[in-house]
Amino acid sequence: xxxxxxxxxxxxxxxxxxxxxxxxxxxxxxxxxxxxxxxxxxxxxxxxxxxxxxxxxxxxxxxxxxxxxxxxxxxxxxxxxxxxxxxxxxxxxxxxxxxxxxxxxxxxxxxxxxxxxxxxxxxxxxxxxxxxxxxxxxxxxxxxxxxxxxxxxxxxxxxxxxxxxxxxxxxxxxxxxxxxxxxxxxxxxxxxxxxxxxxxxxxxxxxxxxxxxxxxxxxxxxxxxxxxxxxxxxxxxxxxxxxxxxxxxxxxxxxxxxxxxxxxxxxxxxxxxxxxxxxxxxxxxxxxxxxxxxxxxxxxxxxxxxxxxxxxxxxxxxxxxxxxxxxxxxxxxxxxxxxxxxxxxxxxxxxxxxxxxxxxxxxxxxxxxxxxxxxxxxxxxxxxxxxxxxxxxxxxxxxxxxxxxxxxxxxxxxxxxxxxxxxxxxxxxxxxxxxxxxxxxxxxxxxxxxxxxxxxxxxxxxxxxxxxxxxxxxxxxxxxxxx
Amino acid sequence: xxxxxxxxxxxxxxxxxxxxxxxxxxxxxxxxxxxxxxxxxxxxxxxxxxxxxxxxxxxxxxxxxxxxxxxxxxxxxxxxxxxxxxxxxxxxxxxxxxxxxxxxxxxxxxxxxxxxxxxxxxxxxxxxxxxxxxxxxxxxxxxxxxxxxxxxxxxxxxxxxxxxxxxxxxxxxxxxxxxxxxxxxxxxxxxxxxxxxxxxxxxxxxxxxxxxxxxxxxxxxxxxxxxxxxxxxxxxxxxxxxxxxxxxxxxxxxxxxxxxxxxxxxxxxxxxxxxxxxxxxxxxxxxxxxxxxxxxxxxxxxxxxxxxxxxxxxxxxxxxxxxxxxxxxxxxxxxxxxxxxxxxxxxxxxxxxxxxxxxxxxxxxxxxxxxxxxxxxxxxxxxxxxxxxxxxxxxxxxxxxxxxxxxxxxxxx
Numbered sequence: 007x008x009x010x011x012x013x014x015x016x017x018x019x020x021x022x023x024x025x026x027x028x029x030x031x032x033x034x035x036x037x038x039x040x041x042x043x044x045x046x047x048x049x050x051x052x053x054x055x056x057x058x059x060x061x062x063x064x065x066x067x068x069x070x071x072x073x074x075x076x077x078x079x080x081x082x083x084x085x086x087x088x089x090x091x092x093x094x095x096x097x098x099x100x101x102x103x104x105x106x107x108x109x110x111x112x113x114x115x116x117x118x119x120x121x122x123x124x125x126x127x128x129x130x131x132x133x134x135x136x137x138x139x140x141x142x143x144x145x146x147x148x149x150x151x152x153x154x155x156x157x158x159x160x161x162x163x164x165x166x167x168x169x170x171x172x173x174x175x176x177x178x179x180x181x182x183x184x185x186x187x188x189x190x191x192x193x194x195x196x197x198x199x200x201x202x203x204x205x206x207x208x209x210x211x212x213x214x215x216x217x218x219x220x221x222x223x224x225x226x227x228x229x230x231x232x233x234x235x236x237x238x239x240x241x242x243x244x245x246x247x248x249x250x251x252x253x254x255x256x257x258x259x260x261x262x263x264x265x266x267x268x269x270x271x272x273x274x275x276x277x278x279x280x281x282x283x284x285x286x287x288x289x290x291x292x293x294x295x296x297x298x299x300x301x302x303x304x305x306x307x308x309x310x311x312x313x314x315x316x317x318x319x320x321x322x323x324x325x326x327x328x329x330x331x332x333x334x335x336x337x338x339x340x341x342x343x344x345x346x347x348x349x350x351x352x353x354x355x356x357x358x359x360x361x362x363x364x365x366x367x368x369x370x371x372x373x374x375x376x377x378x379x380x381x382x383x384x385x386x387x388x389x390x391x392x393x394x395x396x397x398x399x400x401x402x403x404x405x406x407x408x409x410x411x412x413x414x415x416x417x418x419x420x421x422x423x424x425x426x427x428x429x430x431x432x433x434x435x436x437x438x439x440x441x442x443x444x445x446x447x448x449x450x451x452x453x454x455x456x457x458x459x460x461x462x463x464x465x466x467x468x469x470x471x472x473x474x475x476x477x478x479x480x481x482x483x484x485x486x487x488x489x
Numbered sequence: 490x491x492x493x494x495x496x497x498x499x500x501x502x503x504x505x506x507x508x509x510x511x512x513x514x515x516x517x518x519x520x521x522x523x524x525x526x527x528x529x530x531x532x533x534x535x536x537x538x539x540x541x542x543x544x545x546x547x548x549x550x551x552x553x554x555x556x557x558x559x560x561x562x563x564x565x566x567x568x569x570x571x572x573x574x575x576x577x578x579x580x581x582x583x584x585x586x587x588x589x590x591x592x593x594x595x596x597x598x599x600x601x602x603x604x605x606x607x608x609x610x611x612x613x614x615x616x617x618x619x620x621x622x623x624x625x626x627x628x629x630x631x632x633x634x635x636x637x638x639x640x641x642x643x644x645x646x647x648x649x650x651x652x653x654x655x656x657x658x659x660x661x662x663x664x665x666x667x668x669x670x671x672x673x674x675x676x677x678x679x680x681x682x683x684x685x686x687x688x689x690x691x692x693x694x695x696x697x698x699x700x701x702x703x704x705x706x707x708x709x710x711x712x713x714x715x716x717x718x719x720x721x722x723x724x725x726x727x728x729x730x731x732x733x734x735x736x737x738x739x740x741x742x743x744x745x746x747x748x749x750x751x752x753x754x755x756x757x758x759x760x761x762x763x764x765x766x767x768x769x770x771x772x773x774x775x776x777x778x779x780x781x782x783x784x785x786x787x788x789x790x791x792x793x794x795x796x797x798x799x800x801x802x803x804x805x806x807x808x809x810x811x812x813x814x815x816x817x818x819x820x821x822x823x824x825x826x827x828x829x830x831x832x833x834x835x836x837x838x839x840x841x842x843x844x845x846x847x848x849x850x851x852x853x854x855x856x857x858x859x860x861x862x863x864x865x866x867x868x869x870x871x872x873x874x875x876x877x878x879x880x881x882x883x884x885x886x887x888x889x890x891x892x893x894x895x896x897x898x899x900x901x902x
């Protein structure tokens with residue numbers, strides 16, 4: 007078919023030029039390469055961390071040393087030399103900043119290119135930003151307005167200093183230090199991330215957003231995010247990623263923990279567009295992320311929405327532990343892989359509470375030579391009376407050299423629980439295409455129409471700020487490439 | 490583990506390779522992804538003696554036998570030619586171990602690391618080959634493979650190979666009714682071009698036994714294979730089927746049911762390889778679990794890059810009758826071709842209260858209503874069995890299990 011040839015060239019064209027592939031030149035302060043207890047002491051010291059935090063890190067590190075690297079995913083990963091990575095790198099503007107004017111203009115220019123709403127003009131759009139530039143959070147806006155209602159939104163390093171009792175109470179309570187290889191590594195060496203605390207009955211007045219960005223060459227990025235919402239609170243959090251072009255693989259192992267108490271709701275949305283590497287996958291980001299939310303209180307709700315288009319390797323399973331009665335977990339995902347990208351992503355829904363409900367909608371699109379795997383677990387435990395799950399994972403294949411895989415695990419320990427799982431794999435149907443062409447729609451438009459329709463269920467879950475960017479991303483990756 | 494291997498003499502030297510492989514890997518634990526839900530690690534502490542002769546009892550529960558069947562009876566994994574009765578001219582029966590090409594034939598599969606495969610190939614005393622060449626015959630012969638044995642500390646390792654020549658046809662009834670501690674049979678079926686095979690397997694062995702059956706199917710062009718597997722016996726039961734679609738336009742239909750009560754562990758695993766284009770596969774799996782039973786279904790469909798126009802369907806449903814049961818399902822799709830239609834579906838739930846109420850409100854006793862609903866839940870797995878006599882066998886075991894199960898639950902309240 008002609009369309010297939012066109013497809014491949016269109017895909018190449020679309021992905022060949024990486025829009026966000028630029029490097030910002032800022033002097034930075036680094037720890038020596040490699041990982042050992044001294045490096046961890048160095049990081050902890052740099053952050054002026056209390057004793058308990060250092061011990062916590064060291065415990066994680068010692069545990070990590072004993073763990074084997076996981077190999078169960080459908081990913082082929084070149085061996086990672088953990089001693090060939092810088093674990094600490096901070097922009098040199100070390101003094102405390104009082105206003106945006108003090109921020110390095112070059113840094114601001116970088117944000118501008120990425121379209122981060124950090125300046126006055128963007129403030130009007132009602133987005134507060136805690137920007138993580140490499141490893142240190144440089145500037146934070148909107149804090150005053152947030153503090154009026156009692157919402158804490160700050161870098162986690164600051165939270166460790168200012169709110170140690172909160173951090174101690176919740177840090178690693180959702181993702182234990184020893185949970186998995188990459189979470190243990192993250193616990194040992196994380197340099198920064200975001201901390202959000204929403205007090206009782208407060209609806210956070212704006213959507214919170216953090217742009218993570220890997221910049222310094224050969225720097226692994228290890229963020230740690232902790233979001234706690236008290237009874238009756240609500241927060242919507244946006245996370246977006248872009249990264250400059252690199253030749254060597256960059257390791258990214260983040261941990262995100264969400265805690266939702268009684269009647270609270272957390273909405274966590276991600277657009278991930280790390281550099282995917284060249285056509286052979288060289289130079290792309292390795293993205294090993296542990297994301298987990300705990301619906302501790304009754305009627306609490308956690309909703310994960312993700313649009314994954316970047317990274318050479320994605321290993322990511324945003325999960326919900328549904329402890330509270332009638333708690334709700336949701337997972338909406340679009341994963342697009344292209345070129346030599348590999349994605350092994352999905353979710354886990356662990357039902358513990360009575361009447362807990364979960365919904366999983368996953369849309370995987372693979373093109374080029376990529377491999378796209380959905381891997382998910384739905385577990386209904388003994389006490390989860392009348393729990394309910396609905397799962398739908400659909401895959402779309404573009405071209406004959408890619409793969410789409412589905413690996414769901416379903417464990418039911420309570421007969422009153424109801425689980426439904428559906429999965430389909432197909433390509434764009436000839437009938438649909440023909441129907442559109444017949445009505446004078448060009449092939450490219452038709453394909454874009456159909457793919458948009460394919461992802462619609464997920465896209466409509468994204469907040470307004472993200473919807474545009476996400477649609478653009480999927481457009482870049484796939485418009486006119488399916489046929 | 491199996492200390493008897495120390496003085497065990499193999500029939501053929503190449504069998505030693507398999508024994509060594511088995512001893513090296515040992516019984517799989519749950520760390521092995523293929524055995525995630527069915528760990529056999531604890532079998533290390535349960536030594537078995539490999540069955541070497543026809544000792545032990547023959548009598549065992551089974552459905553009424555079928556008239557005109559070619560009966561092959563295996564005791565402790567060894568063919569008992571005295572009790573067996575074959576009178577069809579279409580069948581040629583040999584022992585493959587007498588044939589020097591045996592190792593070539595048996596070693597062609599991809600199962601080098603499979604514990605049951607290695608154990609049985611290493612420990613087998615004979616490999617019964619049934620060749621069928623009856624393209625011109627009007628009748629479809631029925632082969633009844635009956636596996637029995639009577640010593641709880643003994644293990645049996647029968648190997649049966651059925652080879653269908655071009656356009657041949659056969660019906661196979663495979664019944665496992667053993668009292669042996671461990672049964673690990675391997676059944677190979679090779680379907681030649683245009684051949685048709687209806688295969689019904691009933692594993693109704695003693696509840697104390699361990700049943701690890703392996704069925705390996707290879708299908709050539711235009712062949713048609715229908716399998717129905719019922720498992721209700723064994724404290725641990727794993728019914729594993731690997732099927733290769735190697736010729737275009739081949740069709741396969743697999744249906745399986747597992748029925749578990751008490752503390753049974755029932756595992757149904759299938760691996761379906763679409764290796765060439767234009768093949769069709771359909772799988773229907775039903776499970777009913779009572780008491781503290783655990784049921785597992787793992788089904789993988791792999792579509793090779795060449796296998797365009799593949800149609801692969803899979804549907805699994807589990808019915809939980811008691812509060813302490815567990816159902817684990819892992820339906821897996823691995824797809825490397827783009828022009829395919831592959832779907833899988835899975836549901837887990839309990840008996841529908843409304844349906845039960847409807848029946849009871851019309852004067853049907855609760856026990857009967859329950860039995861009706863369970864049977865109705867299982868019945869569509871039988872739709873693809875085309876030989877009525879085979880269908881009857883399956884129905885017999887379903888009804889037998891359901892009536893026992895409902896009686897049990899009514900007595901316990």
